[in-house]
Amino acid sequence: MVQDDVLLKPMDDRMNTALNPTTLTTHPAFELIRCAPIAALSAELYEFRHRVTGAVHYHLATDNDENVFLVAFRTQPMDSRGVAHILEHTALCGSARFPVRDPFFSMIRRSLNTFMNAFTSADWTAYPFASQNRTDYFNLLSVYLDAAFFPRLHPLDFAQEGIRVELENDQPVFKGIVFNEMKGAMSSPTDQLYHRLAHYLYPQTTYHYNSGGDPACIPDLVHQDLVDFHASHYHPSNAVLMTYGNLSAYELQTEFEQQALAQFQAGERRHSVPEQRLTAPLQVTDVYAVDEPDLTAKTHIVMAWLLTPITDVATRMALRLLEGVLLEDSSSPLRHYVETCGLGQSPSPLLGIDDSNFEMTFLCGIQGSEAEQADAFEAGVLAVLEQAAAQPFDPAHVEAVLHQIELNQREITGDGMPYGLQLILNGLGAAIHDGDPLSVWQIEPLLAGLREQLQDPMWLPNLLRTHLLDNPHRVRLTLTPDPDKTERDRLAEQARLDAIAASLDEPQRAQINQQAADLLARQAQEDDLSILPKVGLVDVPAELRVVRGETHTLQIGGQTEAQAVPLYRYSAGTNGLYYQQVLINVPAPLLNTPLFSIYSSLVGELGAGEWDYLTLQQRQTAQTGGISLGASLRSHISDAEKISAWLVLSTKALVDHPTSTDADHSAMSLLRLAFEQLRFDESERILELLQQRQSRWQSRMASSGHAYAMQTASRSLSGLSAHEYHNTGLPALLWLRAQLAQIEQDRGALDRLISDLKALHQQVLALPKEFLLVAEPARLNALTTQLGTTWQAASSPTVASSSAIAAPNVPVAEADLAWLIQANVQFCAAAYPAVPVDHVDSAALMVLGPYLRNGFLHRALREQGGAYGGGAGYDGNACAFRFHSYRDPRLAETFADFQASIDWLMTQPQQAYQLEEAILGLMASMDKPGSPAGEAIISAHAMLHGRTPARRQALRQAILAVTLADLQRVAALYLQPSLRRRAVLAPYAKQAELEALGFAIERV
């Protein structure tokens, strides 16, 4: 889903009082264990131990002002009742110093955080946050420390977040946020696959169980279990504290000590235990739920090996190298096998090393297969491994994988999650299992060790033999589709509820009803939020920081100076990488086909020029950080029917890599070649890629059900909405499936598809190009020269194709529409026509979304309705205002709640602080930093789409000036009942109910 990205950053109000890391001193409650510089990250690691409790504190000192905090506990439940996960939720529902009902969600609204969340992993639970604002950081630190160490764990919060029984029409039903969250999560085939595999691969340790909670087991959990689990696990002696940024460790430790640790004595520290080893490989068959009638090609086959603990850092790095030589790209032998073996439709999502548990695993599988192929697949995989182990690996291929490891290490990311938090999460596995996180952050000594061992050409093949071929702890899982599983699970739950119904006497029924009434009263209660610390709009910087580049020109393909094309150059701290893009403005008619996104996915995946796809894949691994073609689409700023469309051809590379300055072997020259000389003669490869695309799409669908529901609801409200719905939405999935079915009947259909793709490519080749370059300032000039040289020679002659592309002209439907999918919860959406982003009302509509969510929808949809999530928001690309729910057990009631939020705004007294919170949240998300290169690229793209700094600044000012009266005015104007369009993604079993509610039905 695209959002209207507005990149505005504060200049002032940063962490201006931070101490220089060299002046760090240790708080007396802690002892300094060591200090180590990490050159590649421009950071220093400090490791401390709390003297009384033994709590460990790792501090990554950098000059980055986006400071990060994380506290993690070793949590290893020995059942699937979800105790760790439900505790993670409930700990955030009020604590000793902050006894309000919902401090976590309240703080999200009173903060300028750049990240707030909590994670339950298989063997740890962690509470991280990040902020660029000093006051805000310490506010959040207080709330987090108190929540983790002194939560209230109120029985009604357990009932709300975890599991409870309520009586509906006098019949018992299960309710609870985690209960529904896990029902939604476990309806994903990939999750079922992973958990069934772990069940057999780990017969005795905590990984045997589902730490998130199995919906069949969650009802066994009671409140006292939660209290006991907290007491035995959330102790400083069992904790790891991790911080990143430019605040001083001393200052942080002062808060840790005063607000939490001083109140504890030494407690129990838990340790990870190795799994009991299998003495011979295991072959097992199990089932997962598939509710559609066609069961062909729906079997997963996965092989898994249990490896060494992640704390064995040298082996961990060696296995990462082994994974690379086997799987890095399509030319690597094992990936080549799973992509081309013909036994399934595509590689399994479980592929490669999984180092998220104490002991690592190696996974290799296929999906879209049949159970009877399992023997052939296993034999094929083992044959590939035997062959690989019999001789040295190609040194050039090994070198290419080492290059990828180094590039990944150096690249500063942070566009999804704060960079510092990513580093911390990378190191957390080692830290939590008594290993050394420094080995994850500072890999140079380990790489040097690898190079040493690679002197022996048989070292890597022998490693393969030891850890894979000769390792008896191997499981082969064949997971077949079971059309009755959903119904069986439902009946089992119903039987359980019937037994409860039969056992209830009147006092017990009264008690259940009393609890439901108490919970409702508690949810409705207005807390005294003044207990919680806050920042306000005064803390939002008025000054904006806009990442600015400079526009140069570039003469390409024999152009004269007058014909030169724009080159946008940006300086950024990229840690030795450069990023280069070719930007191609696409006219609207070319967009109007599902072929367009298929076409763009082929660049880098097919061969080009002299090279077949295998060679091109090898060269990408050796020379670049990847090559890709993607689309950047926005609605026109003032015309809802117009689309601003650019194709973006991208690569990145290490500036100092040996091939970088070689005109024939640089990433830049490979990018040009891979695009301009894209080959369409590898039809088997194209078919493979289409099948992989279909499988991936289907397996990811349920996790973005809310996005598809919103896209469906707003499909007629802007030109871009219509384009995305038909060309990348669920209709495009059906289109792709139909194409593949036709190709199976008639190979001529593949040839026709390929010739359409080729025609599209010819048209794209003829379009004018612009260029983007991001690098460290000292490198920009040399890279510009190189870019000019790369593109100077005339392009291979391109002729605009005469054959027009078949553009399906789909009539725009307005009906309320439901898509039936493989799921056991709903995703609901309602959309109202709104305005393009440049319209004067867009600011008030933007504020209206979080205002309705904070003030009404969060309570109605999540706390009371039991949905995992939900909200509302204006989207400048859809030119719509949209409501949505996520993993929702309800349907009609949810739509009623969407409407009720509007009624609440129009008829109930509204509070000024709620307006401030809504604006604050928008500001925090707009000001969220990205990676240095990511910010430059986003800024350049914003310009291309007409989102100029002046417009973005004006929008920010308009948002800050929105009043309560504005919200009521735009709600009355735009959110009229007659304008509403509804859409739902729902399980197949909901068809009759949806029809009764007036929905047209489509099936995936």
Ligand SMILES: [Zn+2]
């Ligand atoms: Zn959860």
